Amino acid sequence: MDEHEQLLIEWQNEEHHRNKTFIKDGIIDINKWNSTPRKILFILREAYGEKNGDDFDLRKLIRDEWKGPKYKMWRIISYIAYAIQHSSCHSIPQRPEDTTAYSMAKDALFSSAVINVKKSDGNSSSKPEEIAWYAKTDGIFIKRQIELINPHIIICGNVWQALKHLWPESTNIYGLIWMINKTYVVDYYHPANHWPHDLNYYPIACMLQNTGAFGKCEYGN
Numbered sequence: 001m002d003e004h005e006q007l008l009i010e011w012q013n014e015e016h017h018r019n020k021t022f023i024k025d026g027i028i029d030i031n032k033w034n035s036t037p038r039k040i041l042f043i044l045r046e047a048y049g050e051k052n053g054d055d056f057d058l059r060k061l062i063r064d065e066w067k068g069p070k071y072k073m074w075r076i077i078s079y080i081a082y083a084i085q086h087s088s089c090h091s092i093p094q095r096p097e098d099t100t101a102y103s104m105a106k107d108a109l110f111s112s113a114v115i116n117v118k119k120s121d122g123n124s125s126s127k128p129e130e131i132a133w134y135a136k137t138d139g140i141f142i143k144r145q146i147e148l149i150n151p152h153i154i155i156c157g158n159v160w161q162a163l164k165h166l167w168p169e170s171t172n173i174y175g176l177i178w179m180i181n182k183t184y185v186v187d188y189y190h191p192a193n194h195w196p197h198d199l200n201y202y203p204i205a206c207m208l209q210n211t212g213a214f215g216k217c218e219y220g221n
Contacts, residue, residue, distance in 0.1 A: 004148045011119065011141045012055070020120040023047040024057040025113075027149060032111040038085050041113045041151035042077055043159050045131050045190065048122030058114065068106045076191040076200045081108035083205040084153055089217040092205045095197060113149050117142065117159050128162070135162035142166065153184045153213060155204065160187035174211045184213045 004026055012022045025047070027033045047058055062074070069075040079095055082105040086093045096105040118126065118134040135142065143166045146154070156163065160178070164170055167180045178185040186204055193200070208214060 004145070007141065007144055007148065011138065014138070014141075016137065017120040021048075021122075022055045022120045023116065023122065024055070024059065025115045025119070026059055026145070027113040028059050028063050029110040032107065033113065036085060036111040038153065039113070039149075039151045040081050040084055040111075041115065041146065041149055041154045042081075042157065042191075043146075043154060043163070044114065044116050044157045045159055046118035046122035046126055047116045058116075062114075063110060069109055073192045074109065075105075076197065077112075077114070078105040078109040079197060079201050080155060080191070080204055081105070081112045083201055084108075084155075084208065085111065087205050087209060087214050089209065089212070089215040092202065092209065095201045113151060115142075115145060115149075117162065131159060132162040135159070136165070139163075139166050151183060153186070153208065154180075155186045155188060157188065157190040157192075160185065175207050177207050177211050177213075184208060184211065 008024050008026075011017065012024075033039060062068075062070075066074075069078040082096055082101075083092060085108050086104075094101075096102045116122070117131055117138070119138070142163065164178070170178045170180045170185065173179050176187045178187060186207065188204060189195070189200075191200060
């Protein structure tokens with residue numbers, strides 16, 4: 001058992017998670033993660049299933065049961081991952097629409113990692129103060145999980161304000177972009193928002209492009 005799985009088991013055994021449905025998360029497909037040059041972590045608020053139901057693994061659910069982004073929110077996450085993985089310092093690919101591009105977006109999702117701040121007793125919605133409580137109470141676990149995943153870019157779905165106390169050294173470098181050491185953090189809206197797909201796709205890529213996250217271009221005279 002690797003260190004990440006040991007961390008999740010220890011986390012699950014914390015008193016406030018006992019006898020509740022605990023949802024494991026992390027890197028969706030380790031082989032695809034290891035082969036992608038631009039590693040992306042999405043941090044969301046909470047996952048949920050049946051009350052008092054069995055624990056389950058979000059990674060396996062996406063990878064082995066859904067076999068891709070089953071719902072709108074996961075399609076948006078796939079699009080964002082695709083934009084980040086395929087953008088350069090001078091171009092951003094058009095949002096996937098046809099079958100071939102959608103397949104590439106699915107691969108981008110599988111090459112990413114997804115974690116939730118609140119890992120047990122989740123609901124379809126929760127109050128900000130509740131998420132903040134879990135961010136504080138489980139802060140040591142959350143920070144260690146992110147360190148073990150070791151992403152290049154983190155997309156926060158309306159959770160950065162609850163989490164940023166874990167990194168007092170973080171700095172705001174451009175708009176909604178923060179830096180933790182060499183990791184870019186995007187303080188963005190939750191992907192379950194009701195905006196048009198393009199407003200979830202292009203702004204994140206543009207902001208990261210302007211920070212040099214996709215490399216720096218040399219322009220001639």
